[in-house]
Amino acid sequence: MPEEEVAFSLLQARKFLQSVWGDVRPDACLVCGSGWGEVVTALSPTSCVAYEKLPGMGATMVSGHHGKLWLTEPGGLKVIVFQGRRHFYEGAGWGPVLFPALLARELQAGTFLLTNAAGGIREDLIPGDLMVVSDHLNFIGSNPLIGRILHPSVPRFPDQSEVYDKGLVNCIHASGKAAGVETKEGIYLALSGPAFETPAEIRAYAKLGADAVGMSTVPEAMAAHAMGLKVGAISCISNLAAGRSSERLTHEEVERTSTVALPKMMRLLSGLFSLLTT
Ligand code: HPA
Numbered sequence: 399m400p401e402e403e404v405a406f407s408l409l410q411a412r413k414f415l416q417s418v419w420g421d422v423r424p425d426a427c428l429v430c431g432s433g434w435g436e437v438v439t440a441l442s443p444t445s446c447v448a449y450e451k452l453p454g455m456g457a458t459m460v461s462g463h464h465g466k467l468w469l470t471e472p473g474g475l476k477v478i479v480f481q482g483r484r485h486f487y488e489g490a491g492w493g494p495v496l497f498p499a500l501l502a503r504e505l506q507a508g509t510f511l512l513t514n515a516a517g518g519i520r521e522d523l524i525p526g527d528l529m530v531v532s533d534h535l536n537f538i539g540s541n542p543l544i545g546r547i548l549h550p551s552v553p554r555f556p557d558q559s560e561v562y563d564k565g566l567v568n569c570i571h572a573s574g575k576a577a578g579v580e581t582k583e584g585i586y587l588a589l590s591g592p593a594f595e596t597p598a599e600i601r602a603y604a605k606l607g608a609d610a611v612g613m614s615t616v617p618e619a620m621a622a623h624a625m626g627l628k629v630g631a632i633s634c635i636s637n638l639a640a641g642r643s644s645e646r647l648t649h650e651e652v653e654r655t656s657t658v659a660l661p662k663m664m665r666l667l668s669g670l671f672s673l674l675t676t
Pocket of ligand 1: 518
């Protein structure tokens with residue numbers, strides 16, 4: 399989608415949201431990736447709109463991604479929650495992928511939290527683990543910041559020394575500890591997908607320093623960080639990466655594991671939003 403169209407549809411989406419929610423000023427924005435959608439029920443949801451109603455976002459095409467934007471109020475905070483995400487591999491360009499970051503910036507949400515399902519590469523990362531992302535490797539094969547400047551706040555050459563805010567990383571670990579949920583930490587490598595990796599690719603990515611692998615998160619994190627939002631990301635390790643087990647990889651397995659880990663995800667996120675209130 400050309401940049402002018404993205405800007406126009408963002409304006410239209412904002413107008414539509416204003417007609418439904420009034421002048422909402424969220425404190426944070428949460429994007430729910432594969433298997434994370436149901437966490438919304440733990441965040442005191444008040445109302446939702448379907449993605450189809452949001453120009454520039456459009457319906458998600460991936461199973462397990464609900465396609466609803468929720469207004470929630472966990473512990474007195476106002477949080478908009480994208481229940482399901484759009485991916486680069488859907489072939490619709492960067493517009494829908496970056497829409498949540500652009501909308502969060504537009505509504506002046508200070509904190510932008512991303513979640514995903516990922517394959518565990520590092521030996522200690524096993525299905526059901528929650529990994530706080532400390533940094534990333536962008537292997538998508540493109541850069542979401544190519545082209546016209548996304549927003550006046552974005553420099554042509556954004557610094558990326560700390561895409562994932564260290565304070566927020568510490569806060570996520572602290573809320574895990576308080577909720578009795580173990581959190582690990584690692585480097586997320588993003589690929590375009592949609593095919594899963596070969597075992598040889600995973601061995602190569604391990605040598606490059608990747609701890610987990612997935613098909614999302616990095617573009618939105620780059621855009622949100624470049625626009626000045628405080629960014630955090632959490633991966634649910636849904637499977638051992640290709641070659642680490644004899645099992646074949648399927649999206650169904652990814653969804654199944656995330657569902658099993660759901661109670662932990664809910665406790666972690668509710669705890670995190672209570673911490674952010676204080
Ligand atoms: N590879 C890429 N993306 C993923 C994986 C994986 O193993 N698991 C969940 N998303």
